[in-house]
Amino acid sequence: MAEPIRVVVTGAAGQIAYSLLYQIASGAVFGPNQPVYLHLLDIAPMMGVLEGVVMELADCALPLLAGVLPTAKPEEAFKDVVAAFLVGAMPRKEGMERKDLLAANVRIFKEQGQALDKVARKDVKVLVVGNPANTNALICSKYAPSIPKENFTAMTRLDQNRAQSQLAAKIGVPVQNVKNVIIWGNHSSTQFPDASNAVVNVGGAEKSVPAAINDDAYLKSAFVNTVQKRGAAVIAARKMSSALSAAKAASDHMRDWFLGSGDRWVSMGVVSDGSYGTPRDVVFSFPVTTANGKWKIVQGLTISDFARQMLDNTGKELSEEKQEALDVCKD
Ligand SMILES: NC(=O)c1ccc[n+]([C@@H]2O[C@H](COP(=O)([O-])OP(=O)(O)OC[C@H]3O[C@@H](n4cnc5c(N)ncnc54)[C@H](O)[C@@H]3O)[C@@H](O)[C@H]2O)c1
């Protein structure tokens, strides 16, 4: 058996963590032969609740769980970790847009960036889940200048999973038969779920998704709207934001980053290098492939006039969020 790796989850007493911790500790993220030592960070008033989570983890009797460190101190939580799931932040309530959370949450990511900069390994892989995820990831990276920018990512995998699932249902195939759907831009209602390069396996033969669906109007409106507004629909139904599916998506994101995405494209929010005419230095979701612990943006795709408009719109929102976040972080 390999030596245990240290992995931190912030917001460890919260909803998403409640599903995520089991997935990490059971081997679904780092593989069935990789023991993990879990660092659990939450705020001081939540330490009692966190103690209950620690008891439950012990009661799962998981062979891969090498140890647990519950703490309210970021510098203790981030020490020596190879992977950081930054989940801890306020969730959106009914009627709010994700950017309404910006002022409240962005300071958390400034402080955690500073702590990561001080004590984390320089090769730590950081996944920001807490909203607004893209801009929080940008701020976290900005305040951790000693860690490469490529190590900071934001989660749009939930949007990708939602999109893939919608397309599979529409075509009438199992979800794994659909691949290469793309989420561009912000994890917000301006995101662009793009099926134009997606492919589907129907009865053993590979087809393009637009050909299989043969309904351009659906792909440009109902499909896009459903995925953009899925988070709000879950909040309206549950009166709480998505947690089970968010935890699954966080596991998928980190697993693919560590273990590779194979022949599939996956969507990740990464610091933009200006690819596809997007604004540089915002955390923008692109189609990427991953191998050997590194991601690479899929290049050379054709951008239609419709797609151009959608990319520009979500890019503009990210530039505005960035400015707002920098203003908040000044004080
Ligand atoms: N990117 C995505 O796709 C996606 C999907 C779902 C939810 N989210 C976001 O994830 C975040 C967490 O959602 P949740 O449902 O688990 O919320 P939750 O309220 O159930 O849990 C959040 C936890 O974070 C803790 N926390 C607050 N400030 C902290 C800090 N400074 N350090 C450490 N912990 C802190 C809270 O005490 C709480 O235990 C929200 O911002 C939500 O909007 C993102």
Ligand SMILES: O=C(O)C[C@H](O)C(=O)O
């Ligand atoms: O929509 C939200 O606020 C929660 C989360 O980001 C989601 O997409 O479900």
